[in-house]
Amino acid sequence: MAERARPGEEVPMSTTELPDRTPEWWIYRGTGHPLQDTHLADRLPPPPPWRDFRWDGEPLAADVPQDDAETDRRLGVELSFTAGHANRAEVDMVNAALYLRRPLLVTGKPGSGKSSLAYRISRELRLGRVLRWSITSQTTLKSGLYDYDAIGRVQASAARRAGPVENGAEEPPIGDFVRLRELGTAFLPRRLPRVLLVDELDKAESDLPHDLLSIFEDGEFLIPELARDARQSPVAEVFTADPGYTAEIENGVVRCSAFPVVVITSNGERDFPPAFLRRCLRLEMKDPNPAQLAAIVAAHALDPRQRGVLIEDFVARRTALGGLPADKLLDAIFLATSGAYQPDDPGWPLLVEALWQQLNQQGH
DSSP states (O other): OOOOOOTTTOSSOTTOEEEEEEETTTTTTTTTOOSSSHHHHHHHOOOOOGOOOOOOOOBBOOOOOOOOOHHHHHHOOOOOOTTSSSOHHHHHHHHHHHHTTTOEEEOOOOOOOOHHHHHHHHHHTTTOEEEEEOOOOOOOOOOOOHOHHHHHHHHHHHHHHHSSGGGOOOOOOGGEEEOOOOHHHSSOOOOSOOOEEOOOOOGGOOOOHHHHHHHHHSSSEEEEHHHHTTTOOSSEEEEEETTTOEEETTTTEEOOSSOOEEEEOSSSSSSSOOOHHTTTTEOOOOOOOHHHHHHHHHHTTOOTTTTTHHHHHHHHHHHHHTTOOOOHHHHHHHIIIIIOOOOTTTTHHHHHHHHHHHHHHHTT
C-alpha cells in the first residue's frame, strides 16, 4: 500500500506518479480497459454503515442499456491508455468515491477530461450507458428527477369519456404520463450502481447544489403524483431516461439499493456551499501531459504522421494561452492526416492558428 501522509504533511509521491505495485484496494485503474475475469459485484466491499441504502424489495436486474457509440466517441475505439498514463490522484479519488458511496466533484479547465472520466469509469467497470444530466441556468432538482405530463393525462381522460360508452375503455394508468429523468433513473434500485454525469453544475442557480443534498444523503425521492394514486394503484410502471426501458415504482417512492457513481463537473466558475462540498469528494483534473495526449490521439485511431510535431506545438500553445481543450489537438491532427498538411505550405500554420486561437478569443 502506498505511503500515507500524516495530517499537515505532504505526500512524498507526485499526484501523477503511479506506484510500482498496484494497491490491492484499487478497483478502478484509470486505463478504461474493461474488467476481465471479474465483476464489480465481486470486488466492491459493503458500504459504510452511514452510507448503506438498504432496500427491502428485490433490486432490478443488472440488465442496463449499453451505449458503445457514445463511449467510443468520447474515449476513442483503441484501448491505448496504460497504467503509466493514468493519474494517481484520479485513480485514488474514484476508488474512494466507490468505497464511500460519495459523489465526486471534478474541477478543471475546459477540455481537461472531466466529462470523459464518467465514460472511462463506466467502460472500465462495465456499468453500461452513462446517464448524462446537462445543467443549465434553468435546471431544477425536479427536472432532473422526473417529468409528469398532467396535460396529456387530462386529454387522454377526456378522449376516453368522449368515446362511445360501449367501448368500455379504461382510464389510462398514471405511469403512462411519468418519465424518470437522468437523476431519477440513476437512483432506481439496482444490484450495481449506474454512472451519473452531472455536467457543469456551476451553470445552475444557487439553489440546486443545496437541493441535491437531500437525495445524495437519503438515497431516495418521492413522486407525489404517484403517491396520491397509490391507493388505487400501489405499483406504477413508468418510463425511464433509458430509451425503451421502464421501471416499476411502489407507492411513489424511488429508493436506491446501490448508490450511483456520481461524477459532477465544474469549470470553477463559482463557489459551492460548504454543506455541499462536505458531502463530495473533490478531484482537480490537470491538463493532459504529452504522453497522455499521445494516448488520446492513438485512442481515436488517427494517423501517427505529424503526431509528435503537432503535440509539441499544441503543448506550447496551450501554455501560452493558459489552456486548450484536447479535442482541438484532435481536430488539427485529423485535418493534417486528411491531406491539409504540407511541410512547405505557408497556409498550414495559419489554419492551426485559427483552430487554436479562436477558442481563446471566445474566453474559454
